Amino acid sequence: MIISFKVTNFYSINEELTLDLSVKGRNFDTAGYIKSLTGNVSMFAMIVGANASGKTNILKAFSFLRWLILRQSNRAVLDTPFNVNAFPHKRFFNNNKPTSLCVVFEIGGIQYEYYVEIDQEKVLRECLKEKKAIKVKTGTTILFNRSYDEKTGKYVIKSEVKGVTKDMEILHRKDVTIFSIGSILNNPLLVGLSDYWRKIPINIFFDQFGGLSSNKDIIYDVLVLDDDKEIKKRVERILKKFDLGLDEIILRKKEDGPGNYLIENCMEKHVFGGVDYESDIRDASMGTQRIIRYMRMIISALRVGAPVFIDELDAFLHPAILSEVIDLFLDEEKNSQGSQLIFSSHSHAVMNKLDKYQIFIVEKNDSGSTEVNRLGSLGPDVRNEDNF
Numbered sequence: 001m002i003i004s005f006k007v008t009n010f011y012s013i014n015e016e017l018t019l020d021l022s023v024k025g026r027n028f029d030t031a032g033y034i035k036s037l038t039g040n041v042s043m044f045a046m047i048v049g050a051n052a053s054g055k056t057n058i059l060k061a062f063s064f065l066r067w068l069i070l071r072q073s074n075r076a077v078l079d080t081p082f083n084v085n086a087f088p089h090k091r092f093f094n095n096n097k098p099t100s101l102c103v104v105f106e107i108g109g110i111q112y113e114y115y116v117e118i119d120q121e122k123v124l125r126e127c128l129k130e131k132k133a134i135k136v137k138t139g140t141t142i143l144f145n146r147s148y149d150e151k152t153g154k155y156v157i158k159s160e161v162k163g164v165t166k167d168m169e170i171l172h173r174k175d176v177t178i179f180s181i182g183s184i185l186n187n188p189l190l191v192g193l194s195d196y197w198r199k200i201p202i203n204i205f206f207d208q209f210g211g212l213s214s215n216k217d218i219i220y221d222v223l224v225l226d227d228d229k230e231i232k233k234r235v236e237r238i239l240k241k242f243d244l245g246l247d248e249i250i251l252r253k254k255e256d257g258p259g260n261y262l263i264e265n266c267m268e269k270h271v272f273g274g275v276d277y278e279s280d281i282r283d284a285s286m287g288t289q290r291i292i293r294y295m296r297m298i299i300s301a302l303r304v305g306a307p308v309f310i311d312e313l314d315a316f317l318h319p320a321i322l323s324e325v326i327d328l329f330l331d332e333e334k335n336s337q338g339s340q341l342i343f344s345s346h347s348h349a350v351m352n353k354l355d356k357y358q359i360f361i362v363e364k365n366d367s368g369s370t371e372v373n374r375l376g377s378l379g380p381d382v383r384n385e386d387n388f
Helices: 055-070 075-079 179-184 188-198 218-226 229-242 284-303 320-330
Strands: 002-008 019-020 033-036 039-042 042-047 099-107 108-118 123-134 139-150 154-159 246-255 261-272 275-280 308-310 342-343 359-364 372-375
Touching: 002 033, 019 039, 019 372, 033 108, 033 275, 042 055, 055 108, 055 179, 055 188, 055 342, 099 188, 099 229, 099 246, 154 179, 179 188, 218 229, 218 246, 218 284, 229 246, 229 284, 229 320, 284 320
Parallel strands: 042 342, 042 359, 308 342
Antiparallel strands: 002 019, 002 099, 033 039, 099 108, 108 123, 123 139, 139 154, 246 261, 261 275, 359 372
């Protein structure tokens, strides 16, 4: 689960921005919260605000961090020259200050904190910490730390990661993180942490040129749904509420050798006046395609207990569909592993399904920098029974 996230100097974000999902000093036994090593954590983070306030940039920062962790995680990096344009992100009004990101996340009762500071071409500093229960308290260990020394052009390194020693030359590679290095070294701990981030679905992807790419084709989404007939039926029930005459989604496959098959077609079946009609799923409305795509992402997350990130969850969707999505996460049977939904939206109806600790308001200050405030931090006059 994601406990908290901090980002500095990234697109419209200038000063350090914090998205903290933990709720300290309060006991929550109701749905919508997960117990972590250090307290309760919200299952939801709804990011709301005006257009151009920076909502997408917060989620983009998560996507960028995921990209940093997963990029170049193969041995080919050892044979490639140093990339002087390694990190193609943008900084606040193109200043020359470093960008930093810090995330606290928990896997299997162990919390990890990862901090990374970069300029456009190299990692300046990164630190990985581990916190776990020790009898009646928790203890923190710095597993890995390296900082770049401008004079020597090398890193000052400290490592408590088994199998990763500070004299390894690869640790001085400037354009990759310790996670990529760990994957190259096939280190069990670092590979496991990378796999966690690989399983996180997000609907905006940071590419090697600094741009954002969209998700896969709608056929791929239906393929994933087709592997889980129960969830597929639930998606169809949701779609039937808002798509007149829709009966089911049909994926036709043809065997092409042992364990292989070809997709013949993927169709929407409608029934009008007792007559069946079929149309290509790729001709479906944007709303239909979006809910199929989002449900594919959500199913992937629910299966492994991963958080899911969706920018503009309400785009092209009927407001009632958003309520169905929220209810899916609140379903203790479907969400038995405690997946989280971190999303941006303009839907006021969804706000009233959440409480004041699960809503984050984004706006720009007088300097044009994005800031975020948790609704619950705005004072005692904000009550959960209010119409948010």
